[in-house]
Amino acid sequence: MDKELKHTESEMNDDVLAGMKVLIVEDNELNRDIVQEVLKERGLIVTEAADGQAAVDLFCANPPGTFDVVLMDVHMPVLDGVSATRQIRAMERPDAKTIPILALTANDCEEDIRLTREAGMNDHLTKPFDMEKIFRVLAEYAVCKER
Numbered sequence: 001m002d003k004e005l006k007h008t009e010s011e012m013n014d015d016v017l018a019g020m021k022v023l024i025v026e027d028n029e030l031n032r033d034i035v036q037e038v039l040k041e042r043g044l045i046v047t048e049a050a051d052g053q054a055a056v057d058l059f060c061a062n063p064p065g066t067f068d069v070v071l072m073d074v075h076m077p078v079l080d081g082v083s084a085t086r087q088i089r090a091m092e093r094p095d096a097k098t099i100p101i102l103a104l105t106a107n108d109c110e111e112d113i114r115l116t117r118e119a120g121m122n123d124h125l126t127k128p129f130d131m132e133k134i135f136r137v138l139a140e141y142a143v144c145k146e147r
Helices: 009-017 029-041 052-061 081-090 110-119 131-146
Strands: 021-025 045-049 069-073 101-105 123-126
Touching: 009 131, 021 029, 021 052, 029 045, 029 131, 045 052, 052 069, 052 081, 069 081, 069 131, 081 101, 081 110, 101 110, 110 123, 123 131
Parallel strands: 021 045, 021 069, 069 101, 101 123
Antiparallel strands: none
């Protein structure tokens, strides 16, 4: 096979992900900053919120299509990610029911996964962050949106 035709998974994901608009909701400032920087380096457009209430407020204050995906920490002060997801899903706007909301949590137990799914989260990503896995999952949602 011609070497020019070979692309790594990472390079293909970069093409799909470029310009994707992500709302990252994370109460830990260091985690939030790290994820934001890595996402931006790969061409994603990032908006951040420090807790679930801030995420709900941002989502509500912006028109549909402002965000393509939400990366939502599950355990946060003020309003946790499960409650924030429920509030977003209950909104009367076209994207509230369909925007992918991905859980970010250190807990990968079956009960935690069940709770996040019941709240309306689409996927479950664990901490510490595996950024390549996050990019693969984001690329899957980007490809699905294009169809």
